[in-house]
Amino acid sequence: MKEKVVNRESFRYRLKKEWTRNRSLYFIILPVLAFYIAFHYKPMYGAIIAFKDYSPAMGIADSPWVGFKNFTRFFNSVYFTRLIKNTILLSVYNLLLGFPAPIILALLLNEVKNRKFKSFTQTATYLPHFISLVVVTGMLTDFSLSSGLFNDIIELFGGTRSPLLQNPKLYRSIYVASSIWQEVGWGSIIYLSALAGVDQQLYEAAQIDGAGKWKQLINVTLPGIAPTIIIMFIMKMGSLMNMGYEKTILLYNPSTYETADIISSYIYRIGLLEQDWSYSTAIGLFNSLINFALLIITNKLSKRYSETSLW
Numbered sequence: 001m002k003e004k005v006v007n008r009e010s011f012r013y014r015l016k017k018e019w020t021r022n023r024s025l026y027f028i029i030l031p032v033l034a035f036y037i038a039f040h041y042k043p044m045y046g047a048i049i050a051f052k053d054y055s056p057a058m059g060i061a062d063s064p065w066v067g068f069k070n071f072t073r074f075f076n077s078v079y080f081t082r083l084i085k086n087t088i089l090l091s092v093y094n095l096l097l098g099f100p101a102p103i104i105l106a107l108l109l110n111e112v113k114n115r116k117f118k119s120f121t122q123t124a125t126y127l128p129h130f131i132s133l134v135v136v137t138g139m140l141t142d143f144s145l146s147s148g149l150f151n152d153i154i155e156l157f158g159g160t161r162s163p164l165l166q167n168p169k170l171y172r173s174i175y176v177a178s179s180i181w182q183e184v185g186w187g188s189i190i191y192l193s194a195l196a197g198v199d200q201q202l203y204e205a206a207q208i209d210g211a212g213k214w215k216q217l218i219n220v221t222l223p224g225i226a227p228t229i230i231i232m233f234i235m236k237m238g239s240l241m242n243m244g245y246e247k248t249i250l251l252y253n254p255s256t257y258e259t260a261d262i263i264s265s266y267i268y269r270i271g272l273l274e275q276d277w278s279y280s281t282a283i284g285l286f287n288s289l290i291n292f293a294l295l296i297i298t299n300k301l302s303k304r305y306s307e308t309s310l311w
Contacts, residue, residue, distance in 0.1 A: 102187030125185025
């Protein structure tokens with residue numbers, strides 16, 4: 001009994017000491033904590049309507065339970081296969097092409113010795129990130145017209161003009177290429193920071209051993225930033241299925257639904273336009289569960305084979 005009392009007093013003393021030492025840091029984190037509680041954790045209660053026949057007049061608590069009816073409805077929907085296929089393909093293309101792009105850009109910029117050229121290149125690649133998505137999609141729409149810039153280039157190389165965004169086969173290419181253009185510079189910032197932390201003595205040792213630029217890249221640079229790459233990859237996998245609906249609904253049209261319609265755009269149409277809140281919540285919850293499973297699996301595999309993980 002006395003040992004329990006002593007342990008409690010010791011715990012209180014350590015807690016008080018920790019609070020006194022880092023009080024300012026706890027005050028700094030309070031707004032961030034409040035933000036996540038208000039906008040991320042509290043809204044989770046609303047996910048319960050996925051298992052109900054929700055009616056705003058009755059409220060969440062009084063709406064009748066329907067179990068997994070909304071999930072079954074989605075699995076049996078004629079759109080299920082198309083939505084899953086389009087979301088996975090667009091996500092995988094974006095991952096395979098979009099994930100390495102900022103790493104490659106950071107590696108290239110790291111080798112540039114001319115400061116003015118390096119600063120100009122960084123600024124030029126960062127700027128698209130700050131352009132409104134509405135403006136970007138508007139530019140893409142205009143450039144993809146039969147009389148647009150893209151068709152001018154195609155005609156210059158002997159091709160024929162056509163409305164590119166009306167072609168389902170070209171939609172994914174346009175979507176992924178424009179996403180890379182808009183985010184590659186911004187995404188390279190974290191890798192440039194990681195490269196700045198690589199010990200320069202390792203490069204000197206590699207040069208003494210006769211290693212050229214390529215061998216230095218393989219044996220020094222990439223291993224030095226590997227933990228950062230792995231962490232970013234795990235986080236990317238955790239949001240693999242979260243393709244934003246904003247860009248999709250601004251770019252797609254009925255003629256490209258075959259390849260452009262994804263889960264998030266379908267949720268937008270069902271939830272906001274058709275006001276079927278329970279059904280759209282069930283689809284969104286299903287999508288989130290897939291992302292959660294991918295995050296857990298990727299993190300576990302990374303921890304096993306590279307000893308780098310989020311937790």
